Amino acid sequence: MKYCKDVPLHSSWDVIVCGAGPSGIAAAVTASRLGMKVMLLERYGVVGGCLTLGNVTTVMGAVAPGSIRDELAALLSSPDTETGIDSEAAKGLLVNLLAKEKVEFRLQTPVVDAWMEEGAIRGVYVLTQNGIMGMEARRVVDATGDGYVAAMAGCDVMVGRDGDGLVQPSSLMYTIEGMDENSTLVCRHEEDYTTFPDGREYLAMCEKAAAEGRLPANVTIVRLYRTGRKGERLVNATQMNGVNLLTDGDAEKSEIDLRNQMEMVNRFLREEVPGCSNIRVRVSASTLGVRESRRIRGRYVLEAEDLLCGRRFEDAVVHRANFSIDIHNPTGGGQSETDGLPHQAQPYDIPMRCLQPLKVENLVLSGRCISGSHRAHASYRVMNIAMAIGQASGTMAAVSILKNCRISELQYADVRASLEKQGCNLT
Numbered sequence: 001m002k003y004c005k006d007v008p009l010h011s012s013w014d015v016i017v018c019g020a021g022p023s024g025i026a027a028a029v030t031a032s033r034l035g036m037k038v039m040l041l042e043r044y045g046v047v048g049g050c051l052t053l054g055n056v057t058t059v060m061g062a063v064a065p066g067s068i069r070d071e072l073a074a075l076l077s078s079p080d081t082e083t084g085i086d087s088e089a090a091k092g093l094l095v096n097l098l099a100k101e102k103v104e105f106r107l108q109t110p111v112v113d114a115w116m117e118e119g120a121i122r123g124v125y126v127l128t129q130n131g132i133m134g135m136e137a138r139r140v141v142d143a144t145g146d147g148y149v150a151a152m153a154g155c156d157v158m159v160g161r162d163g164d165g166l167v168q169p170s171s172l173m174y175t176i177e178g179m180d181e182n183s184t185l186v187c188r189h190e191e192d193y194t195t196f197p198d199g200r201e202y203l204a205m206c207e208k209a210a211a212e213g214r215l216p217a218n219v220t221i222v223r224l225y226r227t228g229r230k231g232e233r234l235v236n237a238t239q240m241n242g243v244n245l246l247t248d249g250d251a252e253k254s255e256i257d258l259r260n261q262m263e264m265v266n267r268f269l270r271e272e273v274p275g276c277s278n279i280r281v282r283v284s285a286s287t288l289g290v291r292e293s294r295r296i297r298g299r300y301v302l303e304a305e306d307l308l309c310g311r312r313f314e315d316a317v318v319h320r321a322n323f324s325i326d327i328h329n330p331t332g333g334g335q336s337e338t339d340g341l342p343h344q345a346q347p348y349d350i351p352m353r354c355l356q357p358l359k360v361e362n363l364v365l366s367g368r369c370i371s372g373s374h375r376a377h378a379s380y381r382v383m384n385i386a387m388a389i390g391q392a393s394g395t396m397a398a399v400s401i402l403k404n405c406r407i408s409e410l411q412y413a414d415v416r417a418s419l420e421k422q423g424c425n426l427t
């Protein structure tokens with residue numbers, strides 16, 4: 001196999017964005033709008049990341065109005081979905097957006113390594129049908145969710161919670177159809193207690209079924225989100241504890257276990273929950289839903305305390321981010337660190353320093369892998385916030401080229417001026 005130094009050079013770009021999830025798409029579109037020649041690389045054959053391939057159709061979290069999030073939300077919202085998006089429609093809408101915005105992209109092109117030169121990333125190596133190629137760029141954005149590029153480049157990696165290093169469980173999200181709307185329920189979160197006419201309470205039914213082995217022991221709640229289509233629900237229930245994508249074999253172990261969990265959950269719904277006797281799976285995630293893997297250490301590590309007090313930063317690139325500290329229990333069912341409900345954050349800022357990795361130049365962090373603690377990550381990982389982070393990372397890459405400075409030398413005033421010109425509210 002041809003590898004590394006003797007690989008053919010596959011042209012050169014201003015900005016290469018690795019990973020076409022919500023954050024990578026926002027980063028690529030933003031950099032292109034700022035005049036950059038952009039290449040977006042995606043390992044799978046479909047863009048959208050968790051939003052499409054993960055069947056995560058409930059786009060959550062908030063940021064200050066005016067960011068690219070508003071535009072993407074408007075693009076993806078469809079009249080027949082009262083909440084969330086249609087993951088099938090999103091696949092087409094997002095590739096058309098990339099084409100319209102003149103973002104070059106390659107599908108089925110995994111990044112396999114970082115191309116390093118004197119402590120800076122010079123590009124990436126990708127796997128193509130013609131072998132491994134080197135793709136050169138002036139700046140690289142890591143929007144792989146897993147911080148893969150940053151890890152390959154030698155950045156400091158943080159994994160899991162303090163103490164035991166455990167990460168949030170992975171899940172397979174899926175959509176069911178065939179519910180009888182006249183007799184069934186919507187259960188979004190633990191807070192939605194629902195009592196059936198016969199007096200049975202849904203969450204207590206879930207807990208009892210888990211305790212008695214009719215649901216997996218760690219599936220103590222079967223969250224059902226309305227999709228807007230009659231008789232349909234997005235099911236957020238299956239979960240695999242004690243695994244980590246970064247450990248060889250864990251993805252496969254999870255896939256087997258979670259597909260079996262889906263069968264168990266469906267049996268529980270059909271046999272025990274009113275209105276569900278005729279349900280069937282309409283669509284399931286095409287790939288394991290990984291909530292948490294690597295977090296890359298940057299110039300600042302965002303902490304849960306920053307979120308809980310709604311901290312403002314003088315170098316904010318995302319303003320008024322807001323979502324609860326939503327930690328799915330790493331060791332069992334439901335959420336951890338709750339007093340009944342996930343801890344509520346106050347609208348908070350994400351500083352530019354969280355997107356600037358230590359040690360490696362020319363690299364910008366984006367989306368789920370930015371620099372934050374396990375607990376802070378549980379909030380900013382949601383998709384509306386990931387998109388806003390993407391706009392910031394694309395802007396930082398472009399501004400550093402336009403100002404001819406390193407990522408570590410970026411002047412916040414320049415980044416802020418560009419974000420504000422794009423419509424972002426940072427005050």
Ligand SMILES: Cc1cc2nc3c(=O)[nH]c(=O)nc-3n(C[C@H](O)[C@H](O)[C@H](O)COP(=O)(O)OP(=O)(O)OC[C@H]3O[C@@H](n4cnc5c(N)ncnc54)[C@H](O)[C@@H]3O)c2cc1C
Pocket residue numbers: 018019020021022023024041042043044047048049050051054056058059060061109110111112143144145146148170171172173288289290291366367368369381382383384386
């Ligand atoms: C089970 C589950 C439920 C969730 N529920 C919600 C919810 O209800 N609401 C909400 O808003 N958020 C939810 N989230 C969180 C949210 O979906 C993710 O945190 C968010 O999508 C992160 O965006 P991202 O762009 O950083 O990463 P991702 O969406 O993970 O996208 C990363 C992209 O990079 C690609 N990639 C990875 N490695 C490589 C490589 N080496 N080369 C090329 N491409 C690569 C991937 O294929 C993917 O397309 C959930 C997540 C999970 C897993």
